Amino acid sequence: MLVPSCENDGGDSKIDIQYGAVINIQKSSSSDTYINLVALQNGGDINLGFTIDKAVGDITSMDVVGLYIKSDGTTIFKGKFSTGIKTFPYTLNINKQKIYDAFTQLNSSDDFETGDQLTISAELTLKDGTVLKLINDDGSNNFSSNIASSSTYKVFQAYNVSCPSELGGTYEFTTTNVKAPTGESAPGPLTGTVTFEDQGGGIYNISDASFGGWTGLYGSGNIARNVQLKDICNKISYFGVDQYDEVFTFSNLVVNGNKISFHWENDYGEYGDTTLKRTDGSNWPALTL
Structure with a gap:
């Protein structure tokens, strides 16, 4: 694994290549996938379990590092x-006391807020003595996008401070008034189904973040991939970017029994209005933006 860095002198560029390293950190299937705020406020505990193994590079030792990012970002x-x-693989389980011990700023359940996030990663010491931070102290990634999107290993794990969330499922959509900044339009109604795949901690993969809008604009097979839905104690938002690095946002959310309606758009300029209907006999919770 090569970690390149470039120094541009204004003309010719000098490129230094440094040998790096990568870990693989995976959450335990039997432990919590998020920090349950309700449990903490009721005097309960949490169990964040994970295992870290070497993936690439000559690693001699490792420190397990946590960054606690408040909701203000x-x-x-x-x-x-x-x-x-x-010794690898290394397994660790973190309860609330270990969080208090690791962070002097966190001392009780009152110090946790919805929207906070605990990111777990590592600082690696290589054979030549180099110390490599996988996550910088300001929360930015110290690795390339191909490592971030790797399906082979994970160099960090994130735990959101949230409430129990149950938005996973497949829902019927009706989308209208879809437009693109290049002039294409699809008045609709466009109909179909969308799936929210539960990733734990109030995070869901959205099978099509345009809810049929891109199919209406550009034809069959066009969907907005990779975007996620974040549910933090019934406050929802899009999370992440699509395959074209576009950011999506919700507005005008209305909850009415087994239906929710909202306006969506992205920073490219595409937008539409969507209604989602539950067919499982349940109503939507009191969601907000």
Whole structure:
């Protein structure tokens, strides 16, 4: 695995190649996938379990690092859960006391808020003595996009502070008033089904973030992939970007029994109005934006 860095002198560029390393951190299937705020407020505990193994590179030791990112996105606390790990794979379970011990800023359930996030990663010491941070102290990634999107390994795991969420399922959509900035339009109604695939912690993969809108605009097979839905104690939002690095947003959300309606758009300029209907006999919870 090569980690390139470039220094541009204004003309010719000098490129230094540094040998790096990558870990593979995977959540335990028997542990929590998010930090349950309701449980903490009721005096309960949490169990964040994961295993870290070497993936690429000559790693001699590892520190397990946590970044606690407050809901404002700018306040970040750094702590360490384990240091000097030399035996792999390494398994760790984190409860609330270990979080209190790692972060001087977190001392009780009152210090947790919805929308906060705990990111677990590592600082690696390589054979030549180089110390490699996989996540920078400001929360930015210190690795390339191909590593971030790898299906082979994960270099970090994120735990959202959230409430129990049950939005997974397949729903009927009706989408109208779809337009693109290049002039295409699809008045609709466009109908079909969309699936919210539960990833844990209030995060769901959306099978088509345009809810049939792109199919109406550009023809069969065109869907908005990779975008996720985030549910933080019934407050929902799009999360991440699509295959073209476009950011989606919701507005005008209305909840009415087994139906929700909303306006969606992205920063490319495409937009539409969608209604989702549950067919499982249940109503939607009191969702907000």
